[in-house]
Amino acid sequence: MINSDVEAYNIIVSTLNSENTSINGRKILEITKDLLKYYSFVENQTYPRPSHPYPEKRKDAYFTLIAILLSLRTTLENEMKAVNNFCSRYSNVYDVANADINELITLIKCAGMPKKKAETIINVSKYIINNLNGDINNINDGNIDHIRDSLFKIPGLGEKSVDCMLELAFDMPSIVIDINVFRVVSRMFFSDRTLSFEKNKDILEIKNFIESNIIADYRLYQIVHTILLLHGKFVCKSTPNCHECCIFDRCQYCSVNEDSHQLRLF
Numbered sequence: 001m002i003n004s005d006v007e008a009y010n011i012i013v014s015t016l017n018s019e020n021t022s023i024n025g026r027k028i029l030e031i032t033k034d035l036l037k038y039y040s041f042v043e044n045q046t047y048p049r050p051s052h053p054y055p056e057k058r059k060d061a062y063f064t065l066i067a068i069l070l071s072l073r074t075t076l077e078n079e080m081k082a083v084n085n086f087c088s089r090y091s092n093v094y095d096v097a098n099a100d101i102n103e104l105i106t107l108i109k110c111a112g113m114p115k116k117k118a119e120t121i122i123n124v125s126k127y128i129i130n131n132l133n134g135d136i137n138n139i140n141d142g143n144i145d146h147i148r149d150s151l152f153k154i155p156g157l158g159e160k161s162v163d164c165m166l167e168l169a170f171d172m173p174s175i176v177i178d179i180n181v182f183r184v185v186s187r188m189f190f191s192d193r194t195l196s197f198e199k200n201k202d203i204l205e206i207k208n209f210i211e212s213n214i215i216a217d218y219r220l221y222q223i224v225h226t227i228l229l230l231h232g233k234f235v236c237k238s239t240p241n242c243h244e245c246c247i248f249d250r251c252q253y254c255s256v257n258e259d260s261h262q263l264r265l266f
């Protein structure tokens with residue numbers, strides 16, 4: 001569990017001080033360390049989860065799963081409203097499996113696609129009751145490959161949702177590659193290639209690149225994921241704000257795009 005931004009920073013620094021990190025791994029961690037001065041790790045943990053830094057947001061992995069399902073194709077603000085409504089109304093998987101679907105639809109409406117999401121949530125809850133004895137933690141046998149296979153059997157879970165469950169609900173070393181992380185890493189390290197977030201093989205390449213260069217410590221993956229996501233969201237956007245970027249000096253994209261050097265504020 002990571003309880004504070006200072007702790008997150010120290011985890012990165014102590015890994016950097018160890019001998020067995022590759023050149024690219026060091027670069028990713030150095031960038032993350034520098035970006036931690038601008039973005040808070042703890043304040044940007046949106047999903048309720050067992051090891052959430054804030055005690056009031058510590059919830060069973062079942063609620064992490066529901067938050068992941070609610071977060072699909074919606075804004076952070078609407079996701080959080082829907083998750084709060086859900087968590088205030090239901091206390092366990094049995095409540096949800098027997099829920100009135102119309103009430104559930106009303107509660108999660110702000111997250112978009114309420115009927116589809118409500119059906120998925122009820123189906124997922126029934127699956128957990130029927131196949132996992134009512135407790136999603138029963139799939140956690142400590143083996144990441146077994147857990148991944150079991151998560152894929154749950155209806156409605158795709159690659160990214162499975163990685164979110166592994167990384168955030170079960171504290172396993174499997175980094176989530178969302179579009180923001182993908183964009184930052186592609187530009188930092190692969191600007192000579194045309195990688196696309198539309199292609200699963202390209203997403204997997206970025207995931208493998210990070211996981212093969214950073215030791216398999218879930219805390220490192222949680223920090224790198226959160227911080228690069230925030231940098232992609234606020235600075236390294238579709239049209240990157242390179243003139244506002246504090247890591248421009250280590251960025252491959254910036255070194256080959258002359259225009260991005262201009263009007264630098266740092």
Ligand code: SF4
Pocket residue numbers: 184187188235236237240241242243245246247248251252253254260
């Ligand atoms: S320099 Fe530009 S392209 Fe590189 S990480 Fe920063 S914003 Fe993104």
